[in-house]
Amino acid sequence: MTTKTILEDLLQKEILTEEQAGKIFNYETNKLFSIHWELRSVLYIGISLLTSGLGILIYKNIDTIGHQAIITLIASLVVLCFYYVLKHRQQFLWTEVNHATKYSEHALILGCTLFLVLEGYLQFQYNFFGTRYGIAIFIPTVIFFLLAYRFDHRGVLSMAITGLASWLGLTISPFAILEKNDFTSPGLIATGVLLGIILCVISWLSETRNLKKHFAFTYILFGGNLAAIAGLAGVFSDDSKLIYLTSTAIICLLLVYYARISQSLLFLLMGVIYGYILFSYTLFAYLPDSILGALSIYYFMLSSVGVIFFLLNVKKILKLKK
Amino acid sequence: MKTAYNKSWVKNLQIQQTAQLWVTNNLLTSSQFERIKAAFPESFYRPGIFVKIGLFLFTVFGGSFFAGFLSLFFIDNAGSKTFAVLSFISAACYYFFLEFFIKDRKLFHSGIDNALLYMGNGAIIITFVVLFEGMEIWQYCSLVLLVNGITTIRYADLFTVFISMASIFVGFASILVKFPIGKAFMPFATMILSVLLYVVNKSERDYYYRECQILIKIFVMVTFYFGGNYYVVREGNALLSEITTPNAPQIPFAILFYVFTTVIPILYCFLGLKNRDRVFLIVGLFTAAFSCFTYRYYFDFLAIEIILSIGGFLLILISVLSINYLKIPRFGVTDEIMEGRKLANLEAILIANQFGQTPEENNFKFGGGNFGGGGAGNDY
Structure with a gap:
């Protein structure tokens, strides 16, 4: 399928005039070849x-x-x-x-x-x-x-x-957040959660107050990731489980909510994955063993079907436009 | 064989996308675009990339536990034969759900169908591997090729194309290794096979397979280059002859391979610019980087940091000079932005990862960083 065949199709349905089709065909054949992004990539690699x-x-x-x-x-x-x-x-x-x-x-x-x-x-x-x-x-x-x-x-x-x-002693570069941080020390976990939440708040402010609105994405990407991962680490370690549990749950909900207002599905994915880990962990940590034995066979199968169903219908559930 | 996805929708989708580009370039009015949408309808479910990733992950997750669930029924008489039966039943279920969801939810490479397809193919292959143990490598390769080739024809999936191509080359190589003469001419044979596949792939088939054909093109371009690359040939030769000395021995026709290593990337870039073919240009740039690595590997007369500094400086110089040179379009090549900047956020993340190495308290050392992963940031 080429430009020509598409134009023929459009002409046949009488959407285009002959003249317009000729113009488009001319445009496509004389179109310049842009190597803008290739050159910029080379420049970045050079730097x-x-x-x-x-x-x-x-x-x-x-x-x-x-x-x-x-x-x-x-x-x-x-x-x-x-x-x-x-x-x-x-x-x-x-x-x-x-x-x-x-x-x-x-x-x-x-x-x-x-x-x-x-x-x-x-x-x-x-x-x-x-x-x-x-x-x-x-x-x-x-x-x-x-x-x-x-x-x-x-x-x-x-x-x-x-x-x-x-x-503050944390590594949050996106691909190293898990491997380079020692999330076994309680102080670091608390710092991580706090910094993450602060970054999310800044992101919120930039978005709603129109202060460099396009920076909001960067803030919440770093902040949300950090807060959720540090929060999960807090839940997995022993002390003050409940605080971390609630804060992480709130962060996950916020991420999903943010996905709704910013129409960005990355945050939806983050919220769903962290939320799923949190939910499953809590379930297995707090339910009595007798129920668990029967549940564990079906839980992962059914819950992932549930998540898939949620993601499939996410537009309807969250009223997303995209 | 019938295609799994609605063929005319695939075509309509392309028409709509092309028309959208024309609208942004003011060649069509938006009311015309609405009429195009009405005349060429498609109702595929095509989520954004992140939902796609989520769907993929959770389908793989759920699917694996489904197989675990099935295995409960076979737990009493475990053995390799029952394992084969189990895989076969899982595969059948995966394929069934795949077909069902494509029909029911109008999926179109939306994560779920990708995951189910790969799991189905994997399970089928496992079934046969368990049933027929101790076959030759090329026989396994043809099995993999058969399964992935057939599913490619039906689903036009990129990953199955990749696996099919890989199994063709691995199988081909494993047959050649059996003969001494085949071993000696392996590089040339690989190059010839690549050229043959390129020629076969060149003519455009059905639009349904357009992306698959692009992937095949990239694949054979890379194998053609690797067939002639000095590093690959020399180290591969040592590997095949089971020479375990730290330095691989010199190979015959070394000069020829040095020439290939130098000429092929330049040729790719040149052809890319001349024919306005982005695939050639980008593969050319990547192979050029690998050629630099090859030369650096065998001629390390300069320390790595000096190479990095000079190389980086040269790259900056080259790109700045070409950007200036292309202020006015020349030979139909321009530096102007044709498509919008869709990936500004991704770029920022990559920058943070690349340059954001702020000092750490204990070993106060800057710079360094992971200079290996520089090839990204391209929105091809």
Whole structure:
């Protein structure tokens, strides 16, 4: 099936005029081939490789003459990036800003990452922050939050949120949340749940108050995930089960509710999966053994059918438009 | 064989999607689009990607427990034969539910049907593997190919296409290994087979299989490249000859394979740009990355961090230069955004994962990170 056959079909049903069909056919045959996203991906890979390379380069060359040169190079690159971003800045708005220039987004990312490399070096070599590691993490976090809002950059916002979390001792980068956190310590669980809830609240505020509405997604993605996983960890460990149980249940409901208002099905999926784990665990933890024996054979089969039914009819149940 | 999904709906869906693009480019009015929707109706159930994932997961989950439930009836006389019977009954049930749900709920690759299809195929294959133990690899491969090939014709599913293609190549290789001459000419044979499959696949079949054909194209392009890639050939040769020295020995015709390693990605990219074929361009970029890895593996005259820095710098330079060069469209290639930015949120997540390595308290070390996973962020 080609453009031609589609146009013929449309002509046959008399939806198109001959003239319009000719116009569309012309458009399709003369259409340009856009390699915009390919080039941007290559650019991002380049930035990623360069920053990793420079990061390692510094540590391997500490105390050599080449070292100073590398530091100067990185520092001037940082300045250059931020200069470029500043020069091409646009007016600050609480709504999404379309980046007019081609590279300011990428320059910002490059600048921020290199800034981290540089700061790490200062601490390593000159003990710039002494043993107050907290400040060393907190400073870039604050800067990144400001930059993210000023220059409207979701990526930098994610870096800032990750920084905030690691200031509190948590790793929340999306693919490492489970493997890198030690959720056996009670303090960390509580911190995780609290930070997660705070992030969800911020997301809520951005969405309802129109304060950078498009940032809401990033906040709730990090926050909801963190709160739910930390909450589940709290439920699985022994103390204060009930508090975590209720808070996690509320978070799951909120996620589903948020899916409804934001029309984003990712949060629906998160809410359903975390909610299902929570529900099943609670059932098996609190029901007496005599009922469980009979139930366990059928439970998973029937409950997954139930979830499938819910997901199939989710549009009707939650009145989603999409 | 009859197709499982309503063929004319599949076609209508494509017409609607194409028309939608024309509407956004102001070539059609929205009232015309409404008439197109009425004239070419489809009522497939096509949920968003995340609901799809949820449906898939819970179907696999429920299906596995269903098999466990069935096994309760066989628990008294357990044995390999009963296991085969059990798998066969499970497979039959999966296929039944698959057909039933497609008819009843108008599914169209919506997660449930994907899961049921894969479980059904898996169970059928297990049945035969249990019944006929100790067959040759190529016989198993043809079994897998048979099951997945037949279901591909009916369901046009991408994963079954992938498995079918993989079983063709694995089976082919396992036959060649039996003969000394086959072993020696394995790389060329793989390349020839890839070309043959490419040619067979080239002419457009029914629209129903359009995406399957694209996948086959990608697959044979990659196998063609791997057949000629120096790293794959050298290490594969060592593996087949059961040489366990840390360094694989040099291979005959080394120069030829170096040439292949260099030329094929360039050729792919060039053809992609020339024929405006995104598949060629993207496969070309990925194979180019693998070629860089290949050269780096055998010629490590520079430390990894210097390679990373220089490589990264060069990539930035190349992309910036080409973006500037393409300010005005040249040779029909442009840098303008044709489709909207659908994946801005995903991009932010990837950035957070890639660049968000903020310091940790104990080992105060920055940078580094996982530079291996850089290939993402593309919305092909």
